Amino acid sequence: MNRRAGTSRTRWLRGVAATAVFAVSLTACGGDASTASGGDVIRVWTFLSSEGTSPREVVLNELIAQFEAQHQGVDVVVEAQPFEELESKFMTASQRGDAPDVIWARDSFLHLLDRAGALADLNEHLSKEFTGQAVPDMFDVFTGKAVFDGRRVALPIWPTPAQVLFYREDVLKTAGHDGPPLLWSDFSTAVQGLTTGSRFGLGLPTNDTGVTRS
Numbered sequence: 001m002n003r004r005a006g007t008s009r010t011r012w013l014r015g016v017a018a019t020a021v022f023a024v025s026l027t028a029c030g031g032d033a034s035t036a037s038g039g040d041v042i043r044v045w046t047f048l049s050s051e052g053t054s055p056r057e058v059v060l061n062e063l064i065a066q067f068e069a070q071h072q073g074v075d076v077v078v079e080a081q082p083f084e085e086l087e088s089k090f091m092t093a094s095q096r097g098d099a100p101d102v103i104w105a106r107d108s109f110l111h112l113l114d115r116a117g118a119l120a121d122l123n124e125h126l127s128k129e130f131t132g133q134a135v136p137d138m139f140d141v142f143t144g145k146a147v148f149d150g151r152r153v154a155l156p157i158w159p160t161p162a163q164v165l166f167y168r169e170d171v172l173k174t175a176g177h178d179g180p181p182l183l184w185s186d187f188s189t190a191v192q193g194l195t196t197g198s199r200f201g202l203g204l205p206t207n208d209t210g211v212t213r214s
Contacts, residue, residue: 046080
């Protein structure tokens, strides 16, 4: 949402913040916008396309349609951006005063965006019902990443990284292990026995987009 939004947009501002969880993880400051007919426009940056056919894009369009039906005169415009460039492009757009109203971003970038003064404080716009019922139902370890000096700048969709270590019990038993290593001191020894030929012992998520095989 626009940190400098005018009073004409406050009638639906709470709805924007509360609905942000469906497609984006933070609200951003941006320039005021209106439709050709004089209505309000919410510009959304995400890696999903409004014309896409993937399950996530289908759901995104359905939720946008529901939101627009509940807020007559408001149009949600999705401006798809390259996944790896989204945060950096937003930072540049924010500095020149042309940022979107709502943005999807990885939680690992939130502190940089907040430090630049590009993010709105959701506490000022979320409804009491949402903060009282929805927010407590989220995991604190994830929602806490979006709070800086008491300011809530984002709502989580999924955490980054939030992966699970999968393993095969039969392979572990063959290598002489009753279960996966629970201590880092045992990890190196365990994976050496599990790795043979083209088979890797374990896969560990070490960044937002990749997995390191051991």
